[in-house]
Amino acid sequence: MIQATDLTKRYEDNLLALDHLNLTIQPNQIYCLLGANGAGKTTTINLFFNFIEPTSGTATINGIDCAKNPIEAKKHAAYVSENVMLYGNFTARQNLDFFTSLTGRNNLKKEDFYGVMQEVGLPERAFEQRVKTFSKGMRQKLGIAIAILKQAPALLLDEPTSGLDPKAAADFVDLLFKLRSEGKAILMSTHDVFRAKEVADRVGIMKGGMLITEKTKEDLQYEDLEKLYLKYMEVSQIAD
Amino acid sequence: MLRVLIRKELLDNLLNLRFIALCVVAILLIFSSIVVLTGLHNEDAGDYHNRLNTQDAFIDRYGHSNRISWMSSIPREPSRYQPLVLGIDRDAAQENFVNNPVPVLLSKLDLVVIVSIIMSLIAIVLSHNAIAGEREDGLLKLMLSTSISRSTIVLGKFIGGVVTLIIPFSLGVLLGLAYISIDADVRLQFMDFGVFGLLLALSYIYITAFYALGLLFSARSRTSSVAVLKSLFAWVVLVLVLPNVSPFLAAQIYSIPSRAKIDLELNKIESDDRDEILRKRIQLMFQTTFSDLAFIRSMTKPELQKKLTDDSAFRERYAQYQKAFDDLVRDVNREQRRIANAIRESFDNQSHRQEDFATALASLSPLSNFVFAATDVADVGLHSDTEWGSQSSAYNRAFGDYVELRYNEEKKKNPAFTSNDYLDLRARPRFQFQQMPLSARIERILIPAGILMVFNLLFFAGAFVSFLRYDVR
Amino acid sequence: MIWRIAKKEILENLLSYRFFILTGLLALLMLVAVIVGYGDFLQRVENFEILRPAPGSPNIIIEPTPMSILAKGLEANLTRLHEISMLGIQIQQNQQSVxxxxxxxxxxxxxxxxxxxxxxxxxxxxxxxxxxxKEQGTLKLLLSNGIRRPSIILGKVFGRFALVFVPFAMLFLLALLAISLLPAIAVTGTFWLKNFALLLSACVYTLLFTAAGTFVSSAVHRSSTSMVISLTLWLLFVFVIPNFGTLLAKSLSAVPTSERIEMEGRLSTIQAIYERIQREKESRDGSEHRRMIQQIRESTLRLLELYQPKMNSLTQLTKAIVRFSPSGALHFLMTDVANTGLYEEARMKDAVVQHVNRNFGRINHLEQGSPDTFLYTRSSLSEVLAETAFVDILVVFFYTVFFIGAAYMRFLVYDPR
Incomplete structure (x- = not known):
């Protein structure tokens, strides 16, 4: 469903942000990209949405090349960013209404929006409240509601849990499991080792634009991911 | 899809308290300026009719050909579009000792000023964060994660923003127009609606240009604070600097002598130089053709009279001299007048060229084009000023001819009639200013309006291209 | 502590894009203003040289002042040629630009x-x-360091004020130096004194707007809101109040147009001429010319007496309304200091009328001798300050103190969250 083949990005200032990345995510699967700041996680997601052009290699969603046919590819993927402000003067429902109509779904009723907001765990009083009064966690939930309403088979999340309180983060994990059970392929970037271990079916550790190791859930039952992560960081530092 | 985007822009702005406040201010300002200016217009119109009546009564009663010209210069009727467009402020013309100096010091607030300065600033404030601001909030990425093309987004922002600007503006103007139409002193005609429509259309084009300018800088900046700086910089240059500087710069680059200097020169040519030339030519005459008459120059008047009565041969010769002398004077006068007229004409040409140059320089700013077009539509601009000048001087000539005709008629009837006697001028030609028809006005504003459109196109194309390449991260 | 905050404000902005672009704009504008103003001034000097009346002529023209390069104001009116004749005071038309x-x-x-x-x-x-x-979160950091709030707010106001004013003052002095070195300009002590007064008023005026922006900034919680409100305030002060004020004052006071006054003057003049002709037809005793001139004079004076108070009240009303804006007050203040303002215009008009009245007999050849030469020196700085400018200074000062005070009070209770 989500696939990167030899995906490489070199910026104008010659910084190699992504170096021959290869990964595949199937439906019913959550993939976590783990890495420090600047490891290339966000660049990867940006490439899938064609926010930037790849230098070489291909990113595909549902088999569609994201660089050659971005409009078509984006129909099959939903995006949740690290810290989205949304339109502060709009209510939660108005924001949902606007973004879903951008995906071409115009026939939704108020109740549909309310249903999704309930699903992501927004309190009922917030449905018709202006978003500028929302806390970060509430905005994040609304962002996920937008992604859900898109009904895309692939879901790409950029640091979705950063800055969330433990309760909100736990709710969020439940939500991800629910989406996985609905058959979605989920790619999530994070620098939170515990969260990655908790949700991921597979974890990829990134450093300096390279995917240095990939572990499955089964592997992680026998290995301590945190130690592994720190070990790889050190190793690559020595390699540097 | 475009519709969704436009609706969102509209809604986003209309839910914005700051924007609502700005709109209320703009509407109030437009309306109150129209109300006050309508009052002033009625006063001016009253004063004008009053003056006209006084003048007519005077000519009917004191029609003496001697000083008739003092009172016959016709006043210009205040434009009926004064409540919207003041144009070349006639209050600021300082031709009399008793002039009111305030209009020179401070300009007035008409619709043209409100649109050109205030609405353009609001447009920039509204559009500067349309792109850079949404990037900062992460909204651009979210929007682009759907399958909307970038061109649809930028087009939606453009149309949505322009519509939000135009709605409150039109509301203010329409309220003002409603006030004008219920005002008893102003009777609206069919053509007025054409003029109002053109003024509105010009305002829309102008406001749109500045919205596109803000969008352009928003699409060329990473953050909205940088975008606003860039757009304000451009706004200051285009609105506050270029138009004001251009006439001065034109006067310096294409400098022409002052009118006072030309007057001095003309005076010299037509009196001092003429006298000098005459003196020399007469001397020459006495040395050549009339050398036999040279002696008369030392004669006194009585001596000459005596010789003229006594000597018939001399009388004949003297008559020849007299005729030659008259011809000489006439020729020299004509020649000097020809030189003077050539200078006058070349000065007129030069000043026109300077004015054209200033206009061309000013045309680099959308504001100037808007002002040129709006004042010309309302018949208070440069073109109508020229038109007024030629029509009123044509009338003055016709009136002068009529007075002369009447004077000669009276003189024929009564040889003792003098220029200080009453002359019946009741059948005189009356002046009626022929206003430009609407079609001619449209033709006249084609160039400035076209340049405004080019600005629009340039700014929007810039914004469009920049947004296609915009780094949304 | 205030100084430390101010220093931080200056250093923070000194290398910024904003500082660079705005100072550049200022420099460019001032260069253009000096070039353009000097050219304009030269034209007036040339006109003055051409039109300067010969000795014995009753006509009046005063010398242009180089201060008009800085504030043109009513200089074009002041330096017109006044032609004095039995018909009164008339204006030469050939000085207006084509x-x-x-x-x-x-x-x-x-x-x-x-x-x-x-x-x-x-x-x-x-x-x-x-x-x-606040948005950046640095405000909390500042406040967590035990710095007192008054120090922060005053440091901010004065730091940012210095950031704007110091480059301006340097450019201004440079421009003055350039002007003083130009040919055709004789620089005197009063030139420097008056320009120093201009610089001082610009200084207070800059502080005023810096304080106003800071006040708005401390009254709201988002810098974008603050920007919109500050720009609105600027529009209001700089354009709306002065321009709308002139309209309002005119519509509130019924002053006849100058064309009307001019016309009435002509009417009474022509009437006097015809009455003279009438008298000459009936009986000729040699006093007709004198009587006519007296009659014209009386009617002119009557007209002036009738209209001058109305005109003065319009000017006063305009001033009163426009002074609600500090920018309007500054406009009056600077033009008056530069001797190109409303005060100078009224003073000069008055001097011309007085002169004509004093010399009336000699101008119209009713008495022997030629009229006195018209001597006019523009008002001194102290006279301007005492007669009119103190009100404008008060207005500008009031607003400055008000905004500094308001920013101070607001910031003491500002919620930094």
Whole structure:
């Protein structure tokens, strides 16, 4: 469903942000990209949405090349960013209404929006409240509601849990499991080792634009991911 | 899809308290300026009719050909579009000792000023964060994660923003127009609606240009604070600097002598130089053709009279001299007048060229084009000023001819009639200013309006291209 | 502590894009203003040389002042040629520019730069003083260090003020130096004194707008809101109040147009002439000319007496309304200091009328001798200050103190969260 083949990005200032990345995510699967700041996680997601052009290699969603046919590819993927402000003067429902109509779904009723907001765990009083009064966690939930309403088979999340309180983060994990059970392929970037271990079916550790190791859930039952992560960081530092 | 985007822009702005406040201010300002200016217009119109009546009564009663010209210069009727467009402020013309100096010091607030300065600033404030601001909030990425093309987004922002600007503006103007139409002193005609429509259309084009300018800088900046700086910089240059500087710069680059200097020169040519030339030519005459008459120059008047009565041969010769002398004077006068007229004409040409140059320089700013077009539509601009000048001087000539005709008629009837006697001028030609028809006005504003459109196109194309390449991260 | 905060404000902005672009704009504008103002001044000097009346002529023209390069004001009116005859005082028409584009736009002199552009720059340097630091979270950091709030707010106001004013003052002095070195300009002590007064008023005016921007910034919680409100305030002060004020004053006071007055003057003059002709037809005793001139004079004086108070009240009303804006007050203040303002205009008109009255007999050859030479020196700085400018100074000071005080009070209770 989500696939990167030899995906490489070199910026104008010659910084190699992504170096021959290869990964595949199937439906019913959550993939976590783990890495420090600047490891290339966000660049990867940006490439899938064609926010930037790849230098070489291909990113595909549902088999569609994201660089050659971005409009078509984006129909099959939903995006949740690290810290989205949304339109502060709009209510939660108005924001949902606007973004879903951008995906071409115009026939939704108020109740549909309310249903999704309930699903992501927004309190009922917030449905018709202006978003500028929302806390970060509430905005994040609304962002996920937008992604859900898109009904895309692939879901790409950029640091979705950063800055969330433990309760909100736990709710969020439940939500991800629910989406996985609905058959979605989920790619999530994070620098939170515990969260990655908790949700991921597979974890990829990134450093300096390279995917240095990939572990499955089964592997992680026998290995301590945190130690592994720190070990790889050190190793690559020595390699540097 | 475009519709969704436009609706969102509209809604986003209309839910914005700051924007609502700005709109209320703009509407109030437009309306109150129209109300006050309508009052002033009625006063001016009253004063004008009053003056006209006084003048007519005077000519009917004191029609003496001697000083008739003092009172016959016709006043210009205040434009009926004064409540919207003041144009070349006639209050600021300082031709009399008793002039009111305030209009020179401070300009007035008409619709043209409100649109050109205030609405353009609001447009920039509204559009500067349309792109850079949404990037900062992460909204651009979210929007682009759907399958909307970038061109649809930028087009939606453009149309949505322009519509939000135009709605409150039109509301203010329409309220003002409603006030004008219920005002008893102003009777609206069919053509007025054409003029109002053109003024509105010009305002829309102008406001749109500045919205596109803000969008352009928003699409060329990473953050909205940088975008606003860039757009304000451009706004200051285009609105506050270029138009004001251009006439001065034109006067310096294409400098022409002052009118006072030309007057001095003309005076010299037509009196001092003429006298000098005459003196020399007469001397020459006495040395050549009339050398036999040279002696008369030392004669006194009585001596000459005596010789003229006594000597018939001399009388004949003297008559020849007299005729030659008259011809000489006439020729020299004509020649000097020809030189003077050539200078006058070349000065007129030069000043026109300077004015054209200033206009061309000013045309680099959308504001100037808007002002040129709006004042010309309302018949208070440069073109109508020229038109007024030629029509009123044509009338003055016709009136002068009529007075002369009447004077000669009276003189024929009564040889003792003098220029200080009453002359019946009741059948005189009356002046009626022929206003430009609407079609001619449209033709006249084609160039400035076209340049405004080019600005629009340039700014929007810039914004469009920049947004296609915009780094949304 | 205030100084430390101010220093931080200056260093923070000194290398910024904003500082670079705005100072560049200021420099460019001032260069253009000096070039353009000097050219304009030369034209007036040339006119003065050409039109200067010969000894014995009753006509009046006064010398242009180089101060008009900085604030043109009513200089074009002041330096007109007044032709004095038995018909009264008339204006030579050939000094008005043939280029009508002038009539459509404003004059880009130093006064315009200060009143409009410098104020805008001050706003742009202060609208984010508090709100932006809140958004960045640095405000909490500042307050967590035990610095007292008054120090922060005053440091911010004065730091940002210095950031705007110091480059301006340097450019201004440079411009003055350039003007003083130009040919055709004789620089005197009063030139420097008056320009020092201009610089001082620009200084207070800059502080005013910096304080206003800081106040707005401390009254709201988002810098974008602060920017919109500050720009609105700027529009209100610089354009709306002065321009609308002139309209309002005119519609509130019934002053006849100058064309009307001119016409009435002509009417009574012609009437006097015809009465003379009438008298000459009936009986000729040699006093007709004298009587006619007296009659014209009386009617002219009557007209002036009738209209001058109305005109004065219009001017006063306009001043009163426009002074609600500090920019309007600054406009009056600077033109008056530069001897090109309303005060000078009224003073000069009065002097001309007085002169004509004193010399009336000699001008119209009713008495022996030629009229006195018209001697006129423009008002001194102290006279201007005492007669009119103190009100404007009070207005500007009031607003400055008000905004500094308001920013101070607001910030004491500002919620930094």
């Amino acid at each position: 280029n009508r584009i002038f009539a459509l736009f404003a004059v880009p002199d130093m006064l315009f730069i200060i009143k409009v552009v410098l104020a805008l720059i001050a706003i742009l340097f202060s609208f984010d003083a508090i709100a932006f630091e």
